[in-house]
Amino acid sequence: MKLIMYGTDICPDCVEAKEQLKDYADIELDYRNISEKISTLKEFLAYRDHDALFLPVKEAGKVGIPFFILEDGRKTFELSDFLTEEKKSSDKQANACSLDGKGQC
Numbered sequence: 596m597k598l599i600m601y602g603t604d605i606c607p608d609c610v611e612a613k614e615q616l617k618d619y620a621d622i623e624l625d626y627r628n629i630s631e632k633i634s635t636l637k638e639f640l641a642y643r644d645h646d647a648l649f650l651p652v653k654e655a656g657k658v659g660i661p662f663f664i665l666e667d668g669r670k671t672f673e674l675s676d677f678l679t680e681e682k683k684s685s686d687k688q689a690n691a692c693s694l695d696g697k698g699q700c
Contacts, residue, residue, distance in 0.1 A: 601662040
C-alpha cells in the first residue's frame with residue numbers, strides 16, 4: 596500500500612507515526628516534511644484550507660499533522676484507520692498538533 600504522510604520532524608506525533616510505520620514492510624511511505632520546503636507546506640495548506648476534514652482540527656487550534664492520504668484517496672489523521680488490529684500499538688493514537696504548543700501535540 597502506498598501512503599502519503601504530511602508532517603514535520605519537530606512534531607512528536609509525526610515522529611512517532613513515522614517510527615510505527617517502519618514496522619510495516621507492505622507500506623510504501625511517501626513522507627512529506629512541511630517544514631523542509633515551502634512548496635510542500637503550500638501543498639499541505641491547500642488540503643488544510645479546503646478540506647472539510649480539517650474543520651474540527653482548525654476549530655481546536657491544531658495544525659492537522661500527521662495527515663495521511665491513502666492509496667485509494669481516503670484521508671485521515673489516525674494510523675488506526677488503516678493499520679491492522681493486530682499490529683496497532685496499544686491505544687495510542689496520533690493527534691493533530693496544537694498551534695500554540697500547549698497541551699498535547
